[in-house]
Amino acid sequence: MRTAVSRLELLQPRSVREALRMLRDEGPLVPLAGCTDVYVGLNFGTLSAKRFIDLWPLDEMRAIRSTGGVLSIGALATYTELIRSPLVARRLPILAAAAREIGGVQIQNRGTLGGNVANGSPAGDSLPVLAVAEAMLVLSSAAETRRVPFNSFFSGYRKSVLRLDEIIAAIEVPRVDGRQWFRKVGTRAAQAISKVVLAGIRSDRPRIALGSVAPTVIRLPKTEGALASGAPIEEARRVLEGEIRPIDDLRSTAEYRRRVSANLLERFWRDTAG
Amino acid sequence: MGATEKSRAVGRNVPRKEGLDKVTGAAKYVDDLTFPGMLHGRTIRSTIAAGEIENIHLGFARKGFTIADCRDVPGRNVVALIELDQPCLAERRVRHFAEPILLLAHEDRERLLEAESLVAIDYREETPIYDPEKSDHCFKEIRIEKGDLARGFAEADVVVEGEYRVGLQEQLYIEPNGVIAVPENGGITVYGSLQCPYYVHRALRVLLGLSDDKVRVVQTETGGGFGGKEEYPSMIAGHAAILAWKSRRPVKLVYDRVEDMVATTKRHPGVIRHSTGVTRDGTLTAIKIDVLLDGGAYMTLSPVVLSRGVIHATGPYRCDHVRIQGRVVATNTPPNGAFRGFGAPQTQFAAEVHMERIAETLGIDSVRLREKNAFRPGDTTSTGQKLGRDTSALRVLREAVSRSDFRAKRRAYRGTNRGIGLALFFHGSGFTGGGEVKLASKASLELTETGARILVASTEIGQGTRTMHAQIVADTLGIPYDAVEVAAADTARVPDSGPTVASRTCMVVGKILERCAQEMRRELGGRSAQDYLAERGSLVVTKEYSGPDGLYWDDETYRGDAYGAFGWGCDVIEVERDPETWQIRPTRVTAVCEIGKAIHPVLARGQIEGGTAQAVGYALLEEVAMRDGRMANAQLTNYLVPTTLDTPEIDVTILENPYEHGPFGAKGVGEMPIDGPAPAIVNAIRSLGVDVRSIPATPERILEAPSLSASR
Numbered sequence: 001m002r003t004a005v006s007r008l009e010l011l012q013p014r015s016v017r018e019a020l021r022m023l024r025d026e027g028p029l030v031p032l033a034g035c036t037d038v039y040v041g042l043n044f045g046t047l048s049a050k051r052f053i054d055l056w057p058l059d060e061m062r063a064i065r066s067t068g069g070v071l072s073i074g075a076l077a078t079y080t081e082l083i084r085s086p087l088v089a090r091r092l093p094i095l096a097a098a099a100r101e102i103g104g105v106q107i108q109n110r111g112t113l114g115g116n117v118a119n120g121s122p123a124g125d126s127l128p129v130l131a132v133a134e135a136m137l138v139l140s141s142a143a144e145t146r147r148v149p150f151n152s153f154f155s156g157y158r159k160s161v162l163r164l165d166e167i168i169a170a171i172e173v174p175r176v177d178g179r180q181w182f183r184k185v186g187t188r189a190a191q192a193i194s195k196v197v198l199a200g201i202r203s204d205r206p207r208i209a210l211g212s213v214a215p216t217v218i219r220l221p222k223t224e225g226a227l228a229s230g231a232p233i234e235e236a237r238r239v240l241e242g243e244i245r246p247i248d249d250l251r252s253t254a255e256y257r258r259r260v261s262a263n264l265l266e267r268f269w270r271d272t273a274g
Numbered sequence: 275m276g277a278t279e280k281s282r283a284v285g286r287n288v289p290r291k292e293g294l295d296k297v298t299g300a301a302k303y304v305d306d307l308t309f310p311g312m313l314h315g316r317t318i319r320s321t322i323a324a325g326e327i328e329n330i331h332l333g334f335a336r337k338g339f340t341i342a343d344c345r346d347v348p349g350r351n352v353v354a355l356i357e358l359d360q361p362c363l364a365e366r367r368v369r370h371f372a373e374p375i376l377l378l379a380h381e382d383r384e385r386l387l388e389a390e391s392l393v394a395i396d397y398r399e400e401t402p403i404y405d406p407e408k409s410d411h412c413f414k415e416i417r418i419e420k421g422d423l424a425r426g427f428a429e430a431d432v433v434v435e436g437e438y439r440v441g442l443q444e445q446l447y448i449e450p451n452g453v454i455a456v457p458e459n460g461g462i463t464v465y466g467s468l469q470c471p472y473y474v475h476r477a478l479r480v481l482l483g484l485s486d487d488k489v490r491v492v493q494t495e496t497g498g499g500f501g502g503k504e505e506y507p508s509m510i511a512g513h514a515a516i517l518a519w520k521s522r523r524p525v526k527l528v529y530d531r532v533e534d535m536v537a538t539t540k541r542h543p544g545v546i547r548h549s550t551g552v553t554r555d556g557t558l559t560a561i562k563i564d565v566l567l568d569g570g571a572y573m574t575l576s577p578v579v580l581s582r583g584v585i586h587a588t589g590p591y592r593c594d595h596v597r598i599q600g601r602v603v604a605t606n607t608p609p610n611g612a613f614r615g616f617g618a619p620q621t622q623f624a625a626e627v628h629m630e631r632i633a634e635t636l637g638i639d640s641v642r643l644r645e646k647n648a649f650r651p652g653d654t655t656s657t658g659q660k661l662g663r664d665t666s667a668l669r670v671l672r673e674a675v676s677r678s679d680f681r682a683k684r685r686a687y688r689g690t691n692r693g694i695g696l697a698l699f700f701h702g703s704g705f706t707g708g709g710e711v712k713l714a715s716k717a718s719l720e721l722t723e724t725g726a727r728i729l730v731a732s733t734e735i736g737q738g739t740r741t742m743h744a745q746i747v748a749d750t751l752g753i754p755y756d757a758v759e760v761a762a763a764d765t766a767r768v769p770d771s772g773p774t775v776a777s778r779t780c781m782v783v784g785k786i787l788e789r790c791a792q793e794m795r796r797e798l799g800g801r802s803a804q805d806y807l808a809e810r811g812s813l814v815v816t817k818e819y820s821g822p823d824g825l826y827w828d829d830e831t832y833r834g835d836a837y838g839a840f841g842w843g844c845d846v847i848e849v850e851r852d853p854e855t856w857q858i859r860p861t862r863v864t865a866v867c868e869i870g871k872a873i874h875p876v877l878a879r880g881q882i883e884g885g886t887a888q889a890v891g892y893a894l895l896e897e898v899a900m901r902d903g904r905m906a907n908a909q910l911t912n913y914l915v916p917t918t919l920d921t922p923e924i925d926v927t928i929l930e931n932p933y934e935h936g937p938f939g940a941k942g943v944g945e946m947p948i949d950g951p952a953p954a955i956v957n958a959i960r961s962l963g964v965d966v967r968s969i970p971a972t973p974e975r976i977l978e979a980p981s982l983s984a985s986r
Binding site for chain 2: 251
């Protein structure tokens with residue numbers, strides 16, 4: 001059943017400082033920006049939160065810049081901004097590739113990278129990219145700013161180490177060496193939630209991350225190890241199939257996800273060879 | 275008015291009557307309308323699939339709310355359709371999830387949502403039945419017998435058997451169901467998004483116990499229907515009317531997408547079993563078909579869906595010995611109902627995949643097999659209907675095969691990830707059997723100072739009703755297209771032209787209008803409209819349906835002329851398989867349709883393209899995930915229909931083989947295009963060596979499907 005919007009509360013800070021103060025003093029509040037996930041929950045009546053804080057106007061959290069070899073992406077950068085950014089195109093083209101496959105133009109104009117991370121869906125399309133890029137999340141509260149590796153951020157299905165008084169302020173991507181690869185498998189050609197999504201980096205230290213095959217987006221250390229040690233691809237496929245924990249859900253089956261994940265691994269490895 | 279003026283509008287792509295209003299946003303849909311003192315309504319629905327209601331607790335302050343349940347129904351608590359089995363509001367028993375129980379109205383929509391969350395209903399639950407094979411209640415059984423089945427099988431060299439399954443499909447009109455009920459003049463007026471004003475009119479008369487003249491139904495501009503606004507508006511109009519009756523105020527009831535998908539009708543899922551006798555050279559000698567459809571909890575239009583389904587179940591093929599047995603049964607799911615194609619897409623999916631399998635079994639070319647058995651003029655269908663000169667099965671087949679270069683591509687694609695498949699199909703125009711005679715539809719034409727005004731209950735739901743009717747009238751009267759107006763479909767103004775369904779609006783209602791225009795022209799006798807009106811005051815010509823002589827139908831034995839005419843179609847669809855993901859992407863459709871006469875070629879093409887896209891979804895994507903009798907994916911985020919990127923290039927060819935009793939030779943076009951693409955796509959997947967026999971053919975199903983043996 002649809003949520004009654006008039007009973008929801010929305011705080012509208014005018015600066016990041018004010019937002020952090022509100023989170024500290026007037027919480028708990030759910031931060032929102034583009035609202036692209038919030039509205040799906042509102043319409044289906046699955047949104048339990050009643051109090052929200054609107055970060056969308058806080059332009060200080062929107063910039064994409066490069067500082068000292070680190071690509072820093074403000075949490076409010078939209079998918080459209082990622083797609084158009086020359087910096088992203090140069091440094092992490094698979095992030096732009098992922099952004100292009102998220103929703104349609106309207107969603108890309110509103111949805112933000114910080115929101116994709118905070119929403120914490122195991123199917124979030126940008127998340128495997130951040131996992132293989134070994135991004136750092138800049139988490140801000142009124143008390144402090146701390147940096148948490150993306151790969152230690154999620155603690156379970158839609159659970160993370162983000163505290164109630166914190167927001168994701170920025171995503172920092174270190175220099176990425178090697179060939180990058182990304183592939184999303186959805187139910188249809190556009191505007192579909194992933195059944196499987198894989199990001200990979202081919203280097204001396206191969207890195208692979210998968211979405212929609214476990215409670216969170218996951219890196220595959222054993223599979224990466226097998227590839228790094230020069231194991232044949234058939235061997236790496238077997239390791240991968242043992243390393244993921246896909247389930248049957250509305251979108252697909254565990255068996256399909258397992259088989260497709262192994263196929264994508266092989267395709268990644270062949271496409272990035274030589 | 276000489277012969278040179280003949281056909282000035284018909285066959286040309288004149289501007290749509292309501293086109294400008296739609297593109298400029300001036301067109302008013304039901305949710306754009308408001309009335310003084312209007313309340314908003316909300317429906318409280320069951321959260322179980324089967325059981326009895328024990329208690330209802332309203333956990334909110336009632337001030338400002340109008341609350342209604344089954345006891346507030348002034349007349350009979352039923353949605354009057356074929357059978358009076360469906361309550362408008364549940365009494366004690368609940369037979370499906372989302373069954374309406376209670377109605378709320380309030381000035382503020384938001385307060386309704388809060389109140390709804392505070393309603394608690396206690397049930398005594400019963401064990402629901404979801405599997406139609408286990409149903410203990412049959413809504414309708416139909417048996418078609420032709421020739422001697424045992425003899426047919428005795429003549430066969432080979433018997434090919436198969437079971438085929440089709441799933442539910444959501445109509446997904448862009449505008450959800452919605453109405454406004456206004457109490458006025460001691461009666462009720464309902465404005466709404468709907469296909470059949472007189473269906474709603476009758477349902478309201480029964481529900482409210484009112485006389486004809488106290489009920490008025492007005493269609494508002496409607497954003498699509500596809501059958502989903504054929505019978506369901508009688509339910510939602512009833513709810514709004516009950517609330518309006520009780521509150522004495524106008525009540526608007528407009529569903530959001532979730533409610534529309536959870537609660538309203540869908541295409542019947544089914545299991546179809548074939549057993550076919552065939553000689554070595556590919557002549558069909560015996561056809562035995564068993565059709566089982568899941569009707570859901572109430573009858574709605576299920577018997578008629580089954581009827582069209584079984585009549586089309588052989589596909590467009592001749593055979594002397596046929597037995598078709600069909601059943602539509604009850605389960606504890608929301609009722610299924612009308613959806614473009616109305617049973618024929620289900621049964622022709624099975625027929626055309628089975629035809630491909632017969633060719634595979636015999637090791638002969640499937641085009642040859644179809645050519646050998648396709649209906650010719652003079653052949654008889656399973657009901658014994660003798661087909662007329664406008665029988666174009668072979669013509670559409672040959673045209674589609676040559677236009678698509680089918681044979682060369684099939685050879686070239688062998689052993690690759692590309693596939694190509696074909697389906698031949700037909701679709702009866704108008705109501706089945708004696709339906710049109712029973713309906714006795716009427717249409718009127720009124721002379722105006724500047725031309726003529728059409729008065730019909732046929733609704734414009736995006737398909738071009740107003741435009742196409744005006745074209746027929748303009749050319750018959752010999753006046754410009756712009757001189758023809760179309761009155762709103764308002765039961766206070768227009769006669770009952772029957773429902774806007776069954777591919778009948780052009781062929782049947784258009785023909786009645788053509789007769790009205792012919793009589794008006796005779797009556798005018800060359801005088802101008804102004805002169806005539808000055809002299810006589812007014813001129814309204816009303817005509818009633820009059821079928822072609824010699825049409826015969828026996829509803830007891832299911833023998834006779836099932837339809838006045840059939841449209842004929844052939845689709846060739848090329849696909850690509852992704853080797854990593856088993857995804858099937860249709861890359862090109864060659865659609866050839868013979869529809870008698872395209873009154874408006876662009877609109878006719880639009881029907882073919884739209885129906886094809888909708889069928890691509892049916893074939894590959896659209897899966898209603900039923901969990902414990904409820905649709906679990908009732909959102910556009912997880913019930914996925916094809917986007918533009920999922921829709922292949924569609925090469926449409928319209929052939930015209932005029933039907934002598936249709937206006938300007940026209941037959942139906944609305945439904946037929948959805949019959950062919952699903953089997954053509956599955957046959958294309960079969961050409962890739964995958965034995966798929968059910969839809970949607972999702973990658974998960976393809977992964978699990980057996981391979982076709984290498985021996986073929």
